[in-house]
Each structure stands twice: as C-alpha cells, then as structure tokens.
Amino acid sequence: MDAARRTVRVTVNGESHEKEVEPRLLLSDFIRHEAGLTGTHVGCEHGVCGACTVLLEGAPVRSCLMFAVQAEGASIETVESLADGDALHPLQEAFRREHGLQCGYCTPGILMTLKPFLAANPEPTEAEIRQALSGNLCRCTGYQQIVAAVRRAAAMLRAEAP
Amino acid sequence: MKPPPFAYECPTEVADAVALLAAHGADARPLAGGQSLVPLLNFRLVRPAVLVDLNRIAALAHVAVEDGTLRIGAMARQAAVEAAPAVARGWPILTEAVGHIAHPQIRNRGTVGGSLAHNDPAAELPAVMLALDAEMTARGPAGTRAIAAPDFFTDTMETALDADELLTGIAVPALPEGTGWSFREAARRQGDFALVAVCVLLRPASGGGLNARVVVTGTGNGPVRVPAAEAILAARGAAGDACEAAGAAAAEAVEPMDDPHAPAWYRRRLVAALTARASMEAATGMEA
Numbered sequence: 001m002d003a004a005r006r007t008v009r010v011t012v013n014g015e016s017h018e019k020e021v022e023p024r025l026l027l028s029d030f031i032r033h034e035a036g037l038t039g040t041h042v043g044c045e046h047g048v049c050g051a052c053t054v055l056l057e058g059a060p061v062r063s064c065l066m067f068a069v070q071a072e073g074a075s076i077e078t079v080e081s082l083a084d085g086d087a088l089h090p091l092q093e094a095f096r097r098e099h100g101l102q103c104g105y106c107t108p109g110i111l112m113t114l115k116p117f118l119a120a121n122p123e124p125t126e127a128e129i130r131q132a133l134s135g136n137l138c139r140c141t142g143y144q145q146i147v148a149a150v151r152r153a154a155a156m157l158r159a160e161a162p
Numbered sequence: 163m164k165p166p167p168f169a170y171e172c173p174t175e176v177a178d179a180v181a182l183l184a185a186h187g188a189d190a191r192p193l194a195g196g197q198s199l200v201p202l203l204n205f206r207l208v209r210p211a212v213l214v215d216l217n218r219i220a221a222l223a224h225v226a227v228e229d230g231t232l233r234i235g236a237m238a239r240q241a242a243v244e245a246a247p248a249v250a251r252g253w254p255i256l257t258e259a260v261g262h263i264a265h266p267q268i269r270n271r272g273t274v275g276g277s278l279a280h281n282d283p284a285a286e287l288p289a290v291m292l293a294l295d296a297e298m299t300a301r302g303p304a305g306t307r308a309i310a311a312p313d314f315f316t317d318t319m320e321t322a323l324d325a326d327e328l329l330t331g332i333a334v335p336a337l338p339e340g341t342g343w344s345f346r347e348a349a350r351r352q353g354d355f356a357l358v359a360v361c362v363l364l365r366p367a368s369g370g371g372l373n374a375r376v377v378v379t380g381t382g383n384g385p386v387r388v389p390a391a392e393a394i395l396a397a398r399g400a401a402g403d404a405c406e407a408a409g410a411a412a413a414e415a416v417e418p419m420d421d422p423h424a425p426a427w428y429r430r431r432l433v434a435a436l437t438a439r440a441s442m443e444a445a446t447g448m449e450a
Contacts, residue, residue, distance in 0.1 A: 006170065023170030023213070024163055026204075045164055046201035050267065059241070059270045065200040066271065069170055070217055113267065134352035135265025 010071045012037060013081040023069050028052040030068035031078060039079040039108050043137070050136035053109035054078050060113050079108035082115070090156035091115060091149075100149030102140035110136045114150060122158050124150070165203040172215045176222065176301060176330055179214050184303040184326045186212045192328060193217070194237060194276030197268050222275070222330060227252065232334040236275025240287075241266065243274055253334060255343040255361060259290040262345070265353045275329045281384060283318045284355040289385035290345065293361035293377040296334045302327035318383045338373075341365045342447030344440035348432050350423070356380040357424050358432040360412075362440040364395060364448055371396045372445075376408065376437060381416040381429055388412045391437055400445030409438030 009018045012035050019034045031040045031054065043051035045064045052063040055077040063076075082089035088096065091111050101107045110133065117132045118124070124132065129150045130143070138146060173179045183190050189211035193199055202208045216222060222237035225246045232253055234243060243249055244260040263269055263277070263286050277287040278298065291298075292311045300307055300323055314322050323329060337343070347359040356379060363375040374395035379385040390411040398404035418429035 004169070022163070022167065024165040024167055024203075026164065026200075029163065046204050047197060047268065050265070053267055056270070060267045061271050062197075062267050064204070065196050065268075067165075067170070067196075067200075069172070070196075070215060117266075131352060132266075135267050 006069050008068050008072050010035075010068070010073075011075045013077055019068075021068050023067060025068045026064050027054075027066045027068050027071050027076075028063035030071075031063060031076070034068070037078050037080050041105055041108055043105065043109075048137070049106070049109075050113065051106050051109040053112045053136065055112055055116065058116060060116055077112070077115075079111055082111060090160060091118075091153045094153035094156055095146075095149040098145050098149035098152055100141065100146045101138075106136055106138045106140075110138070110146065114153065118150075118154050118157055122154060122161070124154060126151075164206075165200070166206050166209045168203075168210055169212045170215065171212060172218050174218045174220070176219055176328065179216060179219060180301055180303060180326070180328055182212070182214045183328060186214075188325055190214055192279075194279070195239065195272040196276075197264070197272040198276070198280045198282065216328075225249065230336040232256075232336075234274050234332045234334070236279075236329045236331055237273050238275075240269040240272045240274060240277070244269060252336060253294065255345050255363070256290055256294065256334070258345045259286040259359075259361070262286050262347050262349075262356070262359070268353075274332060278314070278332065279321055279323060279329045281315055281319055281321050282355065283382065283384045284357070284359070284380040286345075286347070286356065286359060286379075288315050289359055289377050289379035290361055291332065291334070292385045292387065293363055293375055294334050294337070296332050298329055299331040299333070300324075300327045301330045306330075308333075312387075315384050337363070338365055340449040342444040342449075344443035344447070346436040346440040346443075348436060358429055358436055360433070360436040360440045362437070362444040364400065364441070364444040366448060367396065372399050372448075374408075374441075376412060376441075378412055378416055378433055378437065381418040381433060386416065388415050388437070390415045391441075395441060400441055405438045405441035405445070406434075408441050409434040409436075412437040 005020045041051040043049035047065045054063045191210035193215045222235040224235040250257045298309045342364045344362045347356045358380040361377040374392040376388045376391040391408040394408045413430040413434035418426040
C-alpha cells in the first residue's frame with residue numbers, strides 16, 4: 001500500500017510550517033503535533049463536538065474532518081492567535097469575566113467559532129447566539145454563562161470598533 | 163493516527179479524477195467535503211486503498227444560473243449555495259433546506275455533490291433535489307450521462323452512480339412562476355439529521371386546483387414523493403381541512419421503522435403535522 005509521505009506547507013497564525021507527513025494525518029493532529037500548537041483540542045474526532053474548530057481561510061471548520069495535506073498552501077488560525085501577548089482578546093476576556101468555561105476543553109473551538117460569527121453579526125440576538133453555539137458541545141456550563149459571555153464579548157468588540 | 167493508511171491523489175481536472183477512479187476500481191473512494199467520509203475513516207469503518215481528493219478541481223465548484231437553470235458543481239460548498247443570492251431568489255426552498263444541514267462549520271466544507279452521492283436517508287439535499295426535479299450529471303470512463311433525481315436516489319446510502327463514476331454537477335430547472343414553497347424539518351437538536359423533513363411545492367393549475375409536489379424524508383430509505391398527498395392538494399387546493407387531509411394521507415403512505423432516534427408512530431405524527439403545515443405555508447406563498 002502506497003501511503004507515501006508528502007510535504008505540506010501551511011501558514012498557522014501567520015507562521016509558515018513545512019512538514020513531511022502521512023496523507024492520513026488529520027489537520028487537528030498536524031496543528032497539535034507538527035506545529036506544536038496544543039490550544040486546539042480534539043474531543044470526538046468525528047465532527048460532532050466542535051472542540052477542534054479552527055479558521056481555514058477565515059472560515060470555521062472542524063480540523064478533525066480534513067487531512068493536513070488538504071490544507072497545503074492554506075492559512076489557518078487557531079486559538080493561539082487571539083491573545084496579544086498577555087492581553088486577552090475581548091472574546092477571551094468576556095469568557096473569563098462571565099465564567100463561560102469550567103474545564104475549558106471545549107473553549108478553543110467555541111472561541112474560534114465565535115470570532116467570525118461576531119465579525120459578521122456584531123449585535124446578535126440570544127437566539128442567534130444559541131444557534132451559533134449549536135455546533136460546539138460543552139458538558140460543564142449548561143451554556144448560560146457562555147451565552148452571557150458572547151453578549152459581553154459582542155459589546156466589548158462593538159465598543160472597540162472604530 | 164485514527165484513519166487507516168491510504169494513498170492520496172489530488173487531481174485538478176475531472177478527467178484525471180475519473181481516470182484514477184477507473185484505474186483503482188473498488189479500492190478507491192472520491193473525497194468531497196469529507197464531512198461524512200472522514201468520520202467513517204476515523205472510525206475505520208471504510209478502508210479505501212486510495213483517496214481521490216476532489217477539492218482542487220476548480221471546474222466543479224460553481225454555483226451559477228444559465229438560461230434560468232441553476233447549475234451547481236458537485237464540489238460547491240453547501241455554505242456557498244446557502245449564501246448565493248441567485249439561489250435565494252430563484253430556489254428559496256434550497257437556501258432554506260441547506261440552512262438545516264448540520265452547522266456552519268460543516269457547511270463550510272461539506273459539498274452539495276458529496277451529500278447527494280452519500281445519500282444519507284435523512285439528509286436534506288436529496289429530498290429537496292427530488293422535489294425540484296434536479297438532474298445529476300455523472301462522468302465515468304464511458305462518458306457523461308444525466309440521471310434524473312427519482313432514478314438517482316436508489317436506496318439507503320445508495321445511488322445510481324457506478325463505482326467508477328463521479329457525480330460532477332447538478333442542474334435544477336427554474337421553478338414555475340408563482341410557485342409557493344415550504345421546507346419543514348423536525349430534529350431533536352439544531353443541526354441534527356432530520357427525524358422527518360417535508361418539502362412542498364404548490365402552484366395554481368389551469369383547471370382551478372393545484373399542481374402539488376410533496377416529498378418526505380426521514381421515514382425510511384431516503385426521500386419519497388407522496389402521490390396520495392399531492393392528489394388531495396391537486397383536487398381540493400389548500401382550503402378548509404385539505405392540508406390536514408394531505409398530512410394524514412402522507413402519514414399513511416410512509417413506512418417508518420422504530421429506531422433509537424424515534425419510534426415509528428412518532429415519525430408518522432411528524433409527517434402528518436409537517437406536511438399539513440408545509441402545505442399551508444406553500445399555499446400562502448403562491449402567486450396567481
């Protein structure tokens with residue numbers, strides 16, 4: 001069986017990574033093990049839980065449902081792209097203040113789902129927030145504080161916008 | 163690593179993809195958006211020797227209207243169809259149905275052709291393509307052929323595509339002027355596959371009744387037309403209790419089974435209720 005390794009060049013959070021990988025390496029595992037960015041979490045590894053959500057060319061996708069070789073030449077953003085040094089991104093700050101996480105396992109995927117959502121919809125209704133969160137499972141919070149955090153993040157981002 | 167090993171091919175032309183599938187036969191699987199196939203690989207439920215990745219074939223990514231017909235490349239992302247203004251104008255039932263497919267993260271990768279070729283028996287796209295009289299284009303070593311929707315969806319997870327054929331495009335004819343439409347779905351959670359989904363298309367007929375199209379999915383081997391419900395709407399219109407009667411006829415016509423998601427009796431009640439509501443909504447949207 002020919003499963004020859006291939007060279008993959010991917011930009012993650014603005015930094016270029018070139019690695020030789022097996023075609024079956026999932027993008028989620030590439031991000032964690034090859035790029036060394038362990039902020040992206042893997043939960044179910046079959047596209048249900050949303051923990052591994054990253055931005056592929058700006059759009060949220062499940063990184064466990066594509067192969068690293070498919071991301072050749074692409075630009076990817078992970079949760080590590082949010083904070084600026086010690087300064088948290090408004091999304092992170094809002095989640096901290098509203099207790100929008102407990103164990104935190106689902107949080108990176110939720111934040112990466114929300115970043116483009118709030119960019120496209122700066123003033124979402126509660127129904128829209130819950131719909132936006134529906135592809136990300138959290139087993140700790142019951143979502144109440146997450147919804148509150150999204151509302152706060154939206155307000156913070158609106159206040160920040162020029 | 164979760165998936166089993168495979169050789170990876172990434173053609174940029176349809177002809178090369180078809181040649182690869184022909185060369186490897188049953189050992190090869192085409193990889194579209196991967197939102198169903200990659201989970202199957204991660205569970206090692208499928209072990210293809212070769213994956214033929216279609217994601218770099220630019221010629222399959224279009225969503226365009228030509229002479230009133232909507233032409234969708236098999237690799238067009240579901241999100242692209244959902245966001246296309248021309249689809250929302252001419253085929254709003256398709257826009258609505260795509261919005262029910264899983265979550266944005268899935269629709270950003272999932273493709274129209276992938277969903278149709280996978281033919282999950284509770285998926286939205288096969289149902290709406292059956293309702294819209296879509297025509298699939300398949301390309302194989304022997305050439306290209308057109309397959310009408312009723313012939314394309316043959317059974318649970320089965321289509322008329324041969325192993326060495328590739329679904330390349332979908333043509334959706336224009337909806338006749340004045341058509342009212344409705345897409346109704348019941349699922350336990352936002353983004354789940356449908357327990358039951360119903361498509362209804364209605365337009366005034368020349369003799370006074372209605373031209374009616376009723377498609378139900380989630381009740382068995384995939385989407386089915388329900389002639390008994392169509393006949394009631396055609397004869398009686400949507401007035402009085404005709405929509406309820408159409409719903410009752412649809413519930414009688416389908417043959418759902420008990421499964422872990424819902425018992426058969428519950429699915430029948432969903433079919434009755436959703437067909438009645440969809441018929442009323444479609445009738446309200448009709449323009450003479």
